Amino acid sequence: ILKFFNQNISAFVSVKNSINTLDFPQFLFSGAGAELTAESLEAGSEKLFCWRNLFSCINLLRILQKLVKWKHSRTMMMVVFKSSPILKRAMKVKHPLMQLYILKLLKLQARYLGKIWRKSNMKVLAAIYHRVRHRLNDDWAFGNDLEARPWDFQAEEVSLRSRVGRFNMRRYGEGGEEEPNTDIMSDLLQKVDNNPISCMGQLVVLPQHFQDNYEAWLKEEVYRPKACLPSVDESGLLVKGMLTLESDKSSPWNWVKETQ
Secondary structure, X not given: OHHHHOOOHHHHHHOOOOOHHHOOOHHHHHOOOOOOOHHHHHOOOOOOOXXXXXXXXHHHHHHHHHHHOOOHHHHHHHHHOOHHHHHHHHOOOOOHHHHHHHHHHHHHHHHHOOHHHHHHOHHHHHHHHHHOOOOOOOOOOOOOHHHHXXXXXXXXXXXXXXXXXXXXXXXXXXXXXXXXXXXXXXXXXXOOOOOHHHHHOOOOOOOHHHHHOHHHHHHHHHHOOOOOOOOOOHHHHHHHHHHHHHHOOOOXXXXXXXXX
């Protein structure tokens, strides 16, 4: 992902490599048999960016942020790969959502970049303070560098990868290591059925109150237009839920009432 962003992102986002007539959703309105003419090729050429390239950049940044978040070893790998200048160059794209995820990635590794980097990039730190959500005990900008432990990030990453691989092999793969099943880990150690034929053939039993109100559920959740939904009445939902629990004889609510 960092190799992808190590290019001129501004030129990549603003490149004209799409035909507006064949783009989504214009292609659906124009019809599948629409002919390409000179006028249709020139339509949409006044746009300043290609939405497909911009959307792919935002998604890649979101994936990278999910991979690195709460994992100090992977954050240190981004520091080793010198991702901060690459991400700073991508900040030239003036899109708020894209800049938000860039600032999130810079916030994760700010404490590992040292005081000199923080002193020379005060605009980036100010943007992080202004746009990114913070927690009460967040010490990303003034954390102790000795707590970062940059020397053991490889061992931590190898250990995490081996544990994830063992879990996937034991739960989803064929065979794997057999470990003793305890009461706490019995659900996690059970094999998962990956055969689509057997999964589709399983009988799903729906609750009785759902079967009784199935038509009302269709009207509210499926057929009702979602564009103009009113505000949710939380008190009404609570009363409705309590009435449903009281009507269900097998619910724990009736057991509590009987014990009282």
